[in-house]
Amino acid sequence: MASNAPVGKPTDMSAPRLPKVAGIDSTVPAPPHTAAPLPGVPPAAAPSDAVLPPGVLIQDRLASWVSDLTTLHELTERLIKTSSLDGALREVLGAGAALVGARRGMAVLEPADGLGPTSTIGLGLAHADLGTIETVPRGSGSYGRLLDGLPEAGPTSTRPSSTRPTRVPEPIAIRDVRTEEGLDPRHREVAARLGYAASYALPLATEEAGGLGAAVWLYDEPAEPDERRRHLIGLYGRFATEHLARLLQVERARVRVATVAEELLPSRLPRVPGVRLAVRHLTGPQGGGDWYDALPLPEGALGLAVGSVSGTGPSALAAMGRLRASLRAYAVMEGEDPVAVLSDLELLLRLTEPARSATALFAYAEPAQRRIVLAGAGHAPPLVVGDRRTEFVETSLSAPLGMLTCWEAPSVELSPAPGETVLLYTDGLLRRTGDATDRAFARLHAAAASVPGADRSDPGAVADHVLRTLLPEDLDPTVEGEDVVLLAARFE
Incomplete structure (x- = not known):
């Protein structure tokens, strides 16, 4: 009987279907931008009466x-x-x-x-x-x-x-x-x-x-x-x-940041008989608290300072500005005693910004006598560059400002020879090399010792040579943001 005949499958389900490749339905057309191959790459040759299987076309498009x-x-x-x-x-x-x-x-x-x-x-x-x-x-x-x-x-x-x-x-x-x-x-x-x-x-x-x-x-x-x-x-x-x-x-x-930092630093270096000054200041993208100063003092003396405030950004710049202004005041009052200057700075930092630390180096120079008295607080030692020597100044070890209840370290005295240049710098110069501290010091010494004789009479040329030698163009990007200060003082 007709009623007992088996029910047939729908036509669209029984019709043959195109094969699938990698789970992609081969009936889905490819996006138009993948249809044409790159110029210069010929398509695979095929007989004129041959029809490529759809799976091959899909594979070609997937490969493209x-x-x-x-x-x-x-x-x-x-x-x-x-x-x-x-x-x-x-x-x-x-x-x-x-x-x-x-x-x-x-x-x-x-x-x-x-x-x-x-x-x-x-x-x-x-x-x-x-x-x-x-x-x-x-x-x-x-x-x-x-x-x-x-x-x-x-x-x-x-x-x-x-x-x-x-x-x-x-x-x-x-x-x-x-x-x-x-x-x-x-x-x-x-x-x-x-x-x-x-x-x-x-x-x-x-x-x-x-x-x-x-x-x-x-x-x-x-x-x-x-x-x-x-x-x-x-x-x-x-x-x-x-x-x-x-x-x-x-x-x-x-x-x-660089504009703000430059406005907080000296607009020009003073001219003091018996000494020539030059400075190089590189500001990182985030802006650190590295700073410098050079100010004339009574009786032909000169105060030189470099330092670094912890942190980056606007707050570090503001702290740097306050610290530099305070050091100027203390230098005018008791600059001939660098230890007293840094002790006052330590007390100020501890009372006004207890959560912040800083390093600093202050030098009281008498160019006429070629005499320098300096003290440092957690800061890298100066470097003397001359025709007969290139050596670091032996300074006493001390903690940074703000790290001790009371800071005090003895000062040291040195007498540069005529024509020698004293380099004061911040830790950023060492960190930008990407090397360990001891190797960074060795590279700085080598860079200063290699200054050509023709450039030794110009403190700016000395500073440029040191930076150019120490900081190559392929600088490690992880330390590229460090601020750098390099202050050069050449004694006549």
Whole structure:
């Protein structure tokens, strides 16, 4: 009977299905940006009448995705290791050139809020080439059009969020400078002179970070990146913009801190007969409490001081300013006795800021007699540099200010020979080397001993040589934030 016939399966369930690969439903179409391979990589050959199995197509697309993700991961990993704006811009240029298939380019940092800093970095372009490109009218150049259309920088803008523009400009591709409509004749002239025929410009902007600048890559022949390359450089550009925004905030904070620190320190060094002075002061991004002072005292004497307050940031700067001002007062009253000066400073610090400690070194100098009396509180010993000797001054050991109930350590006296330079410095100079303390002292001694004879007559040249030798460019980033003070006094 018909009623007893078995019930058949629905047609859509019994129809054959395409195989699955790695758990991915093969019927789901691939995103369009992964469809085209990178130029220069030929597709696998297949007979004209053959049809590739869907699984093979999926595997190819998955391999393309993995390749793209691996490339972006490697490039972003390299980018996040940069710690300066110029270094990050150079990395962006190099990575972008690989992604869009160009050989040369330039990046312009020009925050839309107008607060700076500004910078222009080239890839494969000399400084003169960058200047030549900048002669192109801003409205004709692709990067100039992007900069003029960028919104204000979000994190630093003072405008209400409801009124800030959030539109991010689209990249600008010029496939052929010779035939592109609307270009200024100067643009074509510069392109011919520098030998590029096409360009691709990318805004360094996001809705969160705002507009920070633009990057443009130059092709030797008429060309433009395909859809896949555009997608990759777009992803990388958004990540790069966020990284640049963080570095920009750090740089602006460092400049503000350095400005405040410089205002709290002497605006110029005094001129005292018989001695020449020079100072070098490096401020870290967070701003520490390292300081120095040089003040003329009665009867032709000179007071020299260096010190460091514990902590970083505005509170350390404020404490440094108060400590330096107090030391000046004590030096005027009893400068000929450095122990008394530091004892008064210890009492003041213990009563006014019991939670803070500080190191300090004060020297009472009589240049006419080439005589120095000094005392230190937890501070590194001075270094005497001359033609016949380079040696540390033997000072008595003592704890930093604020660490004892009552501080007192004996002073020491030294007599520099004519032409010798006495170097006073803060611990930041040693810590910035990244070495252990004993090795840092040894490196400082070696750097001072290697000062060329022609530079020994100039205290500024002595200080520059020591810094240049002791603090190489590949400085350990974990200690890069230390403040440094180096005060040089050359006795005639």
